Amino acid sequence: MEFLQAPFGAGLIVFLAGMLLVSEFLVKARGLAGLSGILLLGLYAYAQNTSWNMWSIGLLVVGLLLLLLDGKLIQDGTIAGIGLILMLIGLVVPTGDWVTGTVVGLMWFIGIGFGFLSLKVLPRRDMWDRIVLKSAFTSETGYSSTNTKYRDLIGKEAITLTDFRPSGTIELDGLRYSAITRGMWIKKETRVRVVEVDGTRILIEEVETETE
Structure with missing residues (x-):
């Protein structure tokens, strides 16, 4: 257990947990990645029990619930x-010293980054398709995909019909298109310009208002 309380051990557990949780969010992992990530967080919490309190555990629980809410x-x-x-925040603050806290924070971000690599080897969730606009709306619902x-x-x-975060819908020449920003x-209702097209992927940017 002392290994898991040391900076390297704590960082390793957090790295794996972050990677697995993000993978579960992005790809069709059948719940295995998410469950493994939660178990690793539980192991981390148990190893850090000398300095943990309810508010830090609460932050982890709320964070997991928000991941589930967004994913579903x-x-x-x-x-x-x-x-x-x-x-x-729930992982770093209870560590008790700046060395372990820094390592845990860095490994959490690195683990999240590695989680995105799962998109290269596993089937994507429909949610990710919406974000990167891999799927197009059909003409029957008022969208053009030719x-x-x-x-x-x-x-x-064109004019934006929805807020872009960073994807959304524009209206151009009376037709609606899915588009994305950089x-x-x-x-x-912002005026934008189409700057690039790749297949059915439309890249737009905001038209700057000229001032006299």
Whole structure:
């Protein structure tokens, strides 16, 4: 148990837990990755029992619930990000010294980063498809997905019909299209321009208002 209380041991457990939890959120892991991540967090909590208190455990529980809420219902990554931050606080603060806390914090972020690598080897969840716009809306619901016409959209201006975080919907020439930004958030009813098209993936940027 002393190994798990040392900076390296604590960091290793947190790294694996973060990687598995993010993998569960992004890919179809049948719950195995998520369950393993939760068990590792429980092991970490048990190893750090000398300095743990209810508020830090509460942060972990709330963070896990937010991950579950986003993964099952909201599915845009925002609530999940808040959950990961709350869990980071719940993991770092109770360590009791800055060395272990720093190692745990760094390994948590590294583990999250490694979790994204699961997208390379495992089937993606539908939620991730929505975020990166791998799936397009059908024409029957008012959206256009004809690849041959998308190239003509480059350079044209449109209006955002939804908030972009960073994906959403635009209206251009009376038609609706799914689009994405370069990671920037854009508010609804903002004038934007199509700057790039790759298949059915439309990249937009906000049109800057010229001032006299």
